[in-house]
Amino acid sequence: MIDFLRGRVVHFETEYVVLDVHGVGYQVFCPNPYYFAKSKDKEEVTIYTHHHVREDAILLFGFATREEQKLFRKLIEVSGIGPRVALGILAGGTPDSVVAAIYQENITFLTKLPGIGKKTAQRIILDLKDKLDGISTGGIVIHSELEVDLFNPDQSTWQEAKEALKSLGYTDAELDKAWQNMKDSVTPDETVDAVMKKALKLLYVG
Structure with missing residues (x-):
């Protein structure tokens, strides 16, 4: 089992990154490849992985955090959820928000x-619901109707995404510019992770 890889991102697409580990290029499918895009051809990054083997393919799925990795492994234990669907869940919601929704039986959020x-x-x-010990919810409270005011600085989805992006090294000016270019396409029911993915795509291109 390959638990993690450490190397340089040398290429990425909308579904995966290619990580150079001592001269070997590993194709790693990720919930949000743009998360790693800023590191392309620069410093080494660590990607936590799930090594998936099936009859016709050997695939690597990669995550930025242990929390994502743990939740992915829990999700694929559910009947009817394969790795691709589990990856899509993590692309659409953070581990905190998905776990909180499961605990609260929030079907509206999950659908x-x-x-x-x-x-x-x-x-x-x-x-x-009873198998997610060790995966933090971070104190997040999910509202059943997902009513989020994107423009309220105290509870905005964008503000949460912005703080997370700042931790990656982006400046307020860069992030404000990205928001101006994307705000008309963001809907109130989008998750923080989905908004981050849109912003990272703009930031990388910009």
Whole structure:
């Protein structure tokens, strides 16, 4: 089992990055490849991985944190959820928000995630509600109707995403510019991670 890789990002696409580890290029499918885009051809990064083996392929799925890795492994234990669907869930929501939604049996939130219908959401809650110890919710409270005021600086999804992006080294000026270019395309029910992904794509291109 390959638990993590450490190397330089030398290429990325919308679904994966290629990590150069001592001259070997590993294709790693990620929830948000743009998270690693800023490090392309620069410093080494650590990607926590899940090594998935099936009859016709050997695949690596990669994550920025142990929390994502743990939740991914829990999700693929649920009947009917394969690695691609689990990756889509993590692309649409942070581990904190997904875990909080499961604990609160928030079907409305879960069905907003890619590839998740009502029956699948119910199955996730039934199978995982008592199996998520060790995956922090970070004190997040998910509102059942997902009513978020994007322009309220105290509870804005964008403000949460902005703080996370600042921790990656982006400046207020860079982030404010990205927000001006993307705000019309952001809807109130989008998760912090989805907003971050949009911003990172603009920041990398810009």
